[in-house]
Amino acid sequence: MKPTKEIHLLLxxxxxxxxxxxxxxxxxxxxxxxxxxxxxxxxxAPDMHNIWEIVVHAAYWKYIVRRRLLGEKKGSFPLKGSNxxxxxxxxxxxxxxxxxxLLDEMHRSMRKAIALLKPSDLNRKPxxxxxxNTSIISGMACHDVYHTGQxxxxxxxxxx
Numbered sequence: 001m002k003p004t005k006e007i008h009l010l011l012x013x014x015x016x017x018x019x020x021x022x023x024x025x026x027x028x029x030x031x032x033x034x035x036x037x038x039x040x041x042x043x044x045a046p047d048m049h050n051i052w053e054i055v056v057h058a059a060y061w062k063y064i065v066r067r068r069l070l071g072e073k074k075g076s077f078p079l080k081g082s083n084x085x086x087x088x089x090x091x092x093x094x095x096x097x098x099x100x101x102l103l104d105e106m107h108r109s110m111r112k113a114i115a116l117l118k119p120s121d122l123n124r125k126p127x128x129x130x131x132x133n134t135s136i137i138s139g140m141a142c143h144d145v146y147h148t149g150q151x152x153x154x155x156x157x158x159x160x
Contacts, residue, residue: 010134017145050087062107069116
């Protein structure tokens with residue numbers, strides 16, 4: 001079934017924030033291009049998040065959006081913890097790549113959940129939420145753009 005105009009627009013919005021070409025410049029996925037595990041693990045100060053943690057945080061919230069849209073139960077995120085999960089556990093390139101793959105997987109599964117929505121679902125508030133599905137989805141796009149800016153800033157700070 002082809003998505004309606006409204007759902008197509010929401011898919012376009014989250015696509016541009018995450019991986020598709022967009023007028024604002026770099027998207028979340030693009031901001032990670034070429035980063036090594038060591039760069040992803042760099043912190044500007046001991047109590048601040050690193051790029052690696054931002055990646056896992058973004059994956060976690062894509063999981064939450066999908067879960068809310070589909071009415072799934074809590075507890076199925078592949079990593080232990082929630083929201084801000086300390087990274088890296090082990091400083092290895094393949095561990096960094098695995099977490100990027102997790103982000104991609106969570107994005108794809110969220111997109112699928114959005115594509116399954118009916119127009120009547122857009123103004124519905126999922127159980128336990130104060131926000132409509134439309135607000136949650138557009139908020140996810142804003143979330144990706146916000147964290148893209150953080151990553152771009154961290155990359156510049158790293159080089160100083």
